[in-house]
Amino acid sequence: MASQLVMYEEEFHKINAVCDRLTKDANAKVVFLVDKNGQLISAAGQTQHIDTTSLASLTAGNVAAMGGLAKLIGENEFPNQFHEGAKDSLYMTIVGSRVVLVVIFDNRTSLGLVRLRIKKASDELSKIFEALSRRAEAPGAGSPFAEISDADIDNLFSE
Amino acid sequence: MSFINYSSREINCKIVYYGPGLCGKTTNLQYIYNKTNPETKGKLISLSTETDRTLFFDFLPLSLGEIRGFKTRFHLYTVPGQVFYDASRKLILKGVDGVVFVADSQVERMEANIESMENLRVNLAEQGYDLNKVPFCIQYNKRDLPNAVSVEELRKVLNPRNVPDFQAVAPTGVGVFDTLKAVAKLVLTELRKGGQG
Numbered sequence: 001m002a003s004q005l006v007m008y009e010e011e012f013h014k015i016n017a018v019c020d021r022l023t024k025d026a027n028a029k030v031v032f033l034v035d036k037n038g039q040l041i042s043a044a045g046q047t048q049h050i051d052t053t054s055l056a057s058l059t060a061g062n063v064a065a066m067g068g069l070a071k072l073i074g075e076n077e078f079p080n081q082f083h084e085g086a087k088d089s090l091y092m093t094i095v096g097s098r099v100v101l102v103v104i105f106d107n108r109t110s111l112g113l114v115r116l117r118i119k120k121a122s123d124e125l126s127k128i129f130e131a132l133s134r135r136a137e138a139p140g141a142g143s144p145f146a147e148i149s150d151a152d153i154d155n156l157f158s159e
Numbered sequence: 160m161s162f163i164n165y166s167s168r169e170i171n172c173k174i175v176y177y178g179p180g181l182c183g184k185t186t187n188l189q190y191i192y193n194k195t196n197p198e199t200k201g202k203l204i205s206l207s208t209e210t211d212r213t214l215f216f217d218f219l220p221l222s223l224g225e226i227r228g229f230k231t232r233f234h235l236y237t238v239p240g241q242v243f244y245d246a247s248r249k250l251i252l253k254g255v256d257g258v259v260f261v262a263d264s265q266v267e268r269m270e271a272n273i274e275s276m277e278n279l280r281v282n283l284a285e286q287g288y289d290l291n292k293v294p295f296c297i298q299y300n301k302r303d304l305p306n307a308v309s310v311e312e313l314r315k316v317l318n319p320r321n322v323p324d325f326q327a328v329a330p331t332g333v334g335v336f337d338t339l340k341a342v343a344k345l346v347l348t349e350l351r352k353g354g355q356g
């Protein structure tokens with residue numbers, strides 16, 4: 001089975017900091033980091049009016065579908081996607097083949113600047129995720145749920 | 160593949176409803192959506208065709224509450240049932256933590272049930288999962304219809320390993336939450352084992 005994604009305090013703060021900085025440096029509206037299975041990892045910028053859970057799931061669906069298309073034509077994947085809207089546009093980049101960086105921006109910035117800043121952020125994120133997977137593989141990095149009881153599980157469903 | 164965040168103290172798991180076209184997968188999610196409190200659920204997203212058939216997937220995020228200080232969230236997905244959407248079905252199985260197979264009890268859908276079960280096994284294997292090891296439940300849906308096959312017969316054909324199974328009438332909710340709870344429990348029990356992969 002694919003190993004699960006485990007996020008620790010230290011890396012989580014680093015990741016949030018990268019997303020925050022990217023929002024500012026690229027002059028973007030929102031930045032999201034989503035895992036390829038559809039789980040939201042981090043969000044920065046004007047996220048108040050966005051359904052972030054749905055966005056994460058649809059991003060993963062889109063990346064998975066485009067990955068399927070890529071393989072059909074003999075590519076491994078399409079690492080970058082750009083979708084241009086009337087007001088807002090969206091840029092997606094696959095980072096370290098595991099997560100997807102999504103930037104939403106409008107005409108207060110430019111595609112060129114966004115691309116440039118994404119490149120830098122994505123290099124930083126790759127390093128953080130490498131550190132995370134080393135940590136997850138380290139001995140003793142067991143599940144926090146090793147201790148849960150049947151009663152704990154039953155309690156979730158008691159109403 | 161669950162996602163555990165120690166920092167925000169959250170755990171997210173992915174459950175996929177699988178089964179032949181029109182067996183009632185989307186109806187299960189719609190019922191769950193209609194019966195849960197607004198604060199525990201997100202939007203129900205359906206990527207469907209104009210005739211309301213699932214094109215890519217339905218998606219429903221649900222929060223179940225806390226275990227040992229961790230918020231537990233389940234992301235429910237359905238797959239499109241029609242044979243020609245096999246490519247999309249494979250994608251949705253990526254990173255799955257638990258599977259519900261929804262069978263259509265009608266006698267004329269028995270072939271389709273068997274075919275879909277086999278398709279599930281093959282597609283899971285392609286993603287590196289073994290159906291015999293993944294948290295897995297079966298739901299015999301459409302028990303209200305006069306042409307429904309007996310449960311004994313369905314069990315014999317679809318459930319030789321005797322995994323948890325439930326009878327259901329999805330539009331009225333019979334068996335819907337029992338099925339969800341059973342699979343969620345299996346997923347959490349699997350996590351307890353270490354879930355390292």
Ligand SMILES: Nc1nc2c(ncn2[C@@H]2O[C@H](COP(=O)(O)OP(=O)(O)O)[C@@H](O)[C@H]2O)c(=O)[nH]1
Pocket residue numbers: 178179180181182183184185186187213237240300301302303304327328329330
């Ligand atoms: N009589 C009856 N109809 C059902 C039941 N479950 C689903 N249906 C109907 O079967 C049709 C297909 O259901 P849907 O959920 O879209 O199937 P899906 O293709 O598996 O997503 C719809 O018209 C449902 O109302 C059931 O238990 N009994």
Ligand SMILES: [Mg+2]
Pocket residue numbers: 184185186212213237238239240
């Ligand atoms: Mg459907």
